[in-house]
Amino acid sequence: xxxxxxxxxxxxxxxxxxxxxxxxxxxxxxxxxxxxxxxxxxxxxxxxxxxxxxxxxxxxxxxxxxxxxxxxxxxxxxxxxxxxxxxxxxxxxxxxxxxxxxxxxxxxxxxxxxxxxxxxxxxxxxxxxxxxxxxxxxxxxxxxxxxxxxxxxxxxxxxxxxxxxxxxxxxxxxxxxxxxxxxxxxxxxxxxxxxxxxxxxxxxxxxxxxxxxxxxxxxxxxxxxxxxxxxxxxxxxxxxxxxxxxxxxxxxxxxxxxxxxxxxxxxxxxxxxxxxxxxxxxxxxxxxxxxxxxxxxxxxxxxxxxxxxxxxxxxxxxxxxxxxxxxxxxxxxxxxxxxxxxxxxxxxxxxxxxxxxxxxxxxxxxxxxxxxxxxxxxxxxxxxxxxxxxxxxxxxxxxxxxxxxxxxxxxxxxxxxxxxxxxxxxxxxxxxxxxxxxxxxxxxxxxxxxxxxxxxxxxxxxxxxxxxxxxxxxxxxxxxxxxxxxxxxxxxxxxxxxxxxxxxxxxxxxxxxx
Ligand code: KIV
Ligand code: ZN
Numbered sequence: 311x312x313x314x315x316x317x318x319x320x321x322x323x324x325x326x327x328x329x330x331x332x333x334x335x336x337x338x339x340x341x342x343x344x345x346x347x348x349x350x351x352x353x354x355x356x357x358x359x360x361x362x363x364x365x366x367x368x369x370x371x372x373x374x375x376x377x378x379x380x381x382x383x384x385x386x387x388x389x390x391x392x393x394x395x396x397x398x399x400x401x402x403x404x405x406x407x408x409x410x411x412x413x414x415x416x417x418x419x420x421x422x423x424x425x426x427x428x429x430x431x432x433x434x435x436x437x438x439x440x441x442x443x444x445x446x447x448x449x450x451x452x453x454x455x456x457x458x459x460x461x462x463x464x465x466x467x468x469x470x471x472x473x474x475x476x477x478x479x480x481x482x483x484x485x486x487x488x489x490x491x492x493x494x495x496x497x498x499x500x501x502x503x504x505x506x507x508x509x510x511x512x513x514x515x516x517x518x519x520x521x522x523x524x525x526x527x528x529x530x531x532x533x534x535x536x537x538x539x540x541x542x543x544x545x546x547x548x549x550x551x552x553x554x555x556x557x558x559x560x561x562x563x564x565x566x567x568x569x570x571x572x573x574x575x576x577x578x579x580x581x582x583x584x585x586x587x588x589x590x591x592x593x594x595x596x597x598x599x600x601x602x603x604x605x606x607x608x609x610x611x612x613x614x615x616x617x618x619x620x621x622x623x624x625x626x627x628x629x630x631x632x633x634x635x636x637x638x639x640x641x642x643x644x645x646x647x648x649x650x651x652x653x654x655x656x657x658x659x660x661x662x663x664x665x666x667x668x669x670x671x672x673x674x675x676x677x678x679x680x681x682x683x684x685x686x687x688x689x690x691x692x693x694x695x696x697x698x699x700x701x702x703x704x705x706x707x708x709x710x711x712x713x714x715x716x717x718x719x720x721x722x723x724x725x726x727x728x729x730x731x732x733x734x735x736x737x738x739x740x741x742x743x744x745x746x747x748x749x750x751x752x753x754x755x756x757x758x759x760x761x762x763x764x765x766x767x768x769x770x771x772x773x774x775x776x777x778x779x780x781x782x783x784x785x786x787x788x789x790x791x792x793x794x795x796x797x798x799x800x801x802x803x804x805x806x807x808x809x810x811x812x813x814x815x816x817x818x819x820x821x822x823x824x
Contacts, residue, residue, distance in 0.1 A: 316532035318352040325540035330783040335367040346377040348574040357383040358397035372401035381405040386435025395442040406439035413452035440472030448473035452481040469503040483514025487524035494528035508532035518547035537582040550596040576629035584689035587785030639673035665691040698806040709737040717741040721748040738797045753777040775800040
């Protein structure tokens with residue numbers, strides 16, 4: 311009989327803690343709906359006490375998304391637990407995930423509590439959660455740097471108070487696979503009662519997937535993962551890697567199955583990348599664009615004879631069907647929206663109109679629009695909203711080897727136009743400076759990524775820019791056949807997002823995240 315490996319997705323909670331990611335409730339809901347289509351068992355939708363915005367997003371997901379159980383994170387304080395439950399209570403099924411730090415470093419420097427105080431917190435927080443729901447998860451934060459005896463005492467206290475899942479977080483990514491395997495075995499052997507063991511591995515040493523699998527080998531039956539391996543610092547174990555490892559190496563995980571529909575993996579990965587502004591690295595396992603490309607002659611020869619020579623995963627099984635030419639400049643609105651639907655992108659109303667006119671504009675400059683192009687165009691359009699105050703009206707650049715690069719922009723800000731010119735190290739630098747001047751802003755540019763959406767000389771350039779000031783860090787995306795224009799669009803998108811994020815944070819009065 312097959313045994314279930316529970317997939318607990320924390321993209322919307324731990325993943326959202328990646329620097330520069332700030333999703334609004336609508337974007338979180340869109341990702342949650344896709345996670346439900348993907349077939350994850352749990353969606354950790356947020357940390358409701360952190361802010362009014364987080365609370366509302368968790369509540370919206372709990373009220374709307376069918377299928378997975380919706381989880382919310384909570385500290386042990388009773389008010390936190392109650393707030394978490396308030397956000398979750400309308401879900402089909404709900405879980406409260408209670409956590410407290412247990413390592414000496416965290417207890418001394420952050421909690422300022424001794425072991426007895428931590429134990430009291432665990433008992434009261436978990437019992438309170440259990441009054442609300444029978445599905446309670448407990449996490450001793452920084453477990454891998456916690457003395458074993460104390461960790462077992464804490465875990466036993468949580469089970470006695472009603473916890474049904476014991477999550478073992480490798481919070482700082484310190485574990486090594488065989489050590490983590492031993493740790494999970496030790497927990498199983500030492501804590502009495504009925505519970506499921508879960509892993510939550512961070513990737514500081516690049517071992518998050520390996521450690522999660524080692525935990526599963528030792529008997530963990532839930533893994534906490536993020537799409538594209540997002541998460542604090544170097545991220546969490548990547549959902550697509552763990553799921554595919556268990557599937558492809560079923561010989562080493564006999565009888566173990568996840569409920570994930572792997573054909574939805576690529577679509578989910580792209581959607582998360584588009585909404586978070588975090589590009590997928592080309593050589594990312596399973597969902598990277600190179601995951602199924604072969605460069606060397608010998609490899610190409612092998613794959614042409616039989617794909618199994620150099621591929622262990624069937625590309626179609628993860629939704630990687632390769633770029634197909636789908637539309638051209640004569641395509642109509644109907645074909646456009648039908649193709650978007652096939653790509654899993656539900657776009658309607660005003661967003662569809664503006665995505666369509668953008669498509670027409672680009673189709674005029676580029677003969678063939680592939681599905682990847684289409685996704686990039688729509689991603690950019692959806693990243694812009696009707697609430698955007700700042701709009702790029704005109705851009706003119708001059709550069710070359712004989713001139714100092716110079717840009718002139720016309721920007722409208724709440725309908726009021728202003729023009730500005732600037733010089734820079736290159737045309738993109740000059741353009742960003744001119745936009746900053748025209749808008750009277752001076753954010754720091756902390757990330758710049760340019761990639762081509764497909765191959766070829768007329769490929770679309772896809773630029774993601776991260777901006778920060780003292781209050782927030784955000785990203786913006788721009789797509790064009792001209793990379794300078796793509797950068798200008800990305801810069802403007804990031805400025806708009808920065809304004810919105812700060813306005814939202816001021817309205818909500820944010821609390822610290824875990
Ligand atoms: O990494 C961590 O310890 C966490 C906990 C809140 C589970 O994210
Ligand atoms: Zn974490």
